[in-house]
Amino acid sequence: MPRPDLPIILTCGEPAGIGPELAPKALAAGVPFVFLGDPSHLPQGTEWQEVEDLSAPLPLPQGKLAVLRHDFPAPNLFGRPEPRNAQAVIDVIARAVDLAMSGQAAGICTLPINKEALKTGAGFPFPGHTEYLAHLAGGADVVMMLASTTVTPPCRVVPATIHIALEEVPRQLTPEVLEKAIRITHAAMRRDFGIAEPRIAVAGLNPHAGENGVMGRQEIDWMRALIADLRAEGFALSGPLPADTMFHAPARARYDAAVCAYHDQALIPIKTLDFSGGVNVTLGLPFIRTSPDHGTALDIAGRGIADADSVIAALRMAHDMANRR
Numbered sequence: 001m002p003r004p005d006l007p008i009i010l011t012c013g014e015p016a017g018i019g020p021e022l023a024p025k026a027l028a029a030g031v032p033f034v035f036l037g038d039p040s041h042l043p044q045g046t047e048w049q050e051v052e053d054l055s056a057p058l059p060l061p062q063g064k065l066a067v068l069r070h071d072f073p074a075p076n077l078f079g080r081p082e083p084r085n086a087q088a089v090i091d092v093i094a095r096a097v098d099l100a101m102s103g104q105a106a107g108i109c110t111l112p113i114n115k116e117a118l119k120t121g122a123g124f125p126f127p128g129h130t131e132y133l134a135h136l137a138g139g140a141d142v143v144m145m146l147a148s149t150t151v152t153p154p155c156r157v158v159p160a161t162i163h164i165a166l167e168e169v170p171r172q173l174t175p176e177v178l179e180k181a182i183r184i185t186h187a188a189m190r191r192d193f194g195i196a197e198p199r200i201a202v203a204g205l206n207p208h209a210g211e212n213g214v215m216g217r218q219e220i221d222w223m224r225a226l227i228a229d230l231r232a233e234g235f236a237l238s239g240p241l242p243a244d245t246m247f248h249a250p251a252r253a254r255y256d257a258a259v260c261a262y263h264d265q266a267l268i269p270i271k272t273l274d275f276s277g278g279v280n281v282t283l284g285l286p287f288i289r290t291s292p293d294h295g296t297a298l299d300i301a302g303r304g305i306a307d308a309d310s311v312i313a314a315l316r317m318a319h320d321m322a323n324r325r
């Protein structure tokens with residue numbers, strides 16, 4: 001069980017992006033966390049203090065940022081990821097996971113990585129944190145959820161396939177993959193969101209959910225049968241639903257989470273409804289992991305204008321999850 005009195009580890013992510021400037025702003029979350037990264041990447045004038053003992057009380061006096069030091073090999077230039085720093089970005093994530101899995105931290109909250117920079121700089125073989133974290137957890141079955149924090153009814157979405165090319169989706173979206181996403185989502189809604197009988201809506205793959213086979217057959221070939229089987233087990237499921245009409249407010253009021261067929265089907269509604277309050281949470285891991293919903297924003301990095309609301313919401317959600325567990 002995670003100890004909510006212990007800090008959440010906030011990993012630095014890509015230092016050339018907006019991560020370093022978000023870290024001091026994230027103190028507004030009011031929950032105990034420690035920044036894991038190179039303090040030389042923090043904005044000039046940041047008041048910080050190195051910590052070694054994660055059980056020491058937080059927050060630090062005078063609003064200082066607590067830093068668990070992880071020095072990077074090369075200087076940082078905002079907006080331009082440095083290939084020599086790519087491996088350190090990856091190592092920081094692995095170090096944070098070690099701390100969470102060994103019970104020294106309440107969980108982790110990851111600042112964004114630039115997937116292309118890690119692939120070109122260090123041959124990172126994973127398309128995102130989600131897949132890397134599953135690997136670090138010994139091959140856990142996980143799914144990615146993005147959850148709003150400022151809209152009512154809430155928008156919580158899970159793409160059953162994640163970081164793959166659109167042309168791969170019909171091949172990789174199998175009954176097994178969709179069933180796994182539904183089961184993991186159901187369990188996490190109960191454990192981490194306190195919803196005893198979660199209602200889950202399942203999006204179809206095709207326009208109009210195939211319209212009875214006129215615009216695609218996955219819905220009638222296997223989705224309906226899978227949903228019926230799971231309903232018979234007691235799951236409160238609806239679908240397969242046409243994705244274009246399931247995200248407006250009255251539709252969202254009818255479910256607690258939506259399991260979608262692919263990345264953009266799921267992420268466009270939440271990032272449109274709640275870009276600054278959206279939280280990315282990995283479901284199915286043996287430790288808590290949240291993240292802001294946005295990326296590295298290289299176009300504005302280092303200018304001090306990045307909005308910290310999403311990382312603040314992510315830290316609070318991780319802390320709430322630790323308390324609930």
Ligand SMILES: NC(=O)C1=CN([C@@H]2O[C@H](COP(=O)(O)OP(=O)(O)OC[C@H]3O[C@@H](n4cnc5c(N)ncnc54)[C@H](O)[C@@H]3O)[C@@H](O)[C@H]2O)C=CC1
Pocket residue numbers: 018111112113114115116129280291292293294295296297298299300305306307308310
């Ligand atoms: N969890 C993670 O590590 C994530 C990483 N990424 C990575 O980030 C990189 C850039 O991805 P993009 O698609 O360009 O998305 P992005 O979210 O980095 O940027 C999209 C637009 O939103 C703006 N924006 C993003 N966050 C903002 C903030 N906090 N305050 C103000 N404006 C903000 C940016 O300036 C840009 O105009 C890619 O390498 C992607 O893979 C993307 C999403 C999540």
Ligand SMILES: NCC(=O)COP(=O)(O)O
Pocket residue numbers: 127128129130131144267280291
């Ligand atoms: N678009 C969401 C995203 O890329 C987040 O991925 P991850 O790094 O959390 O796996």
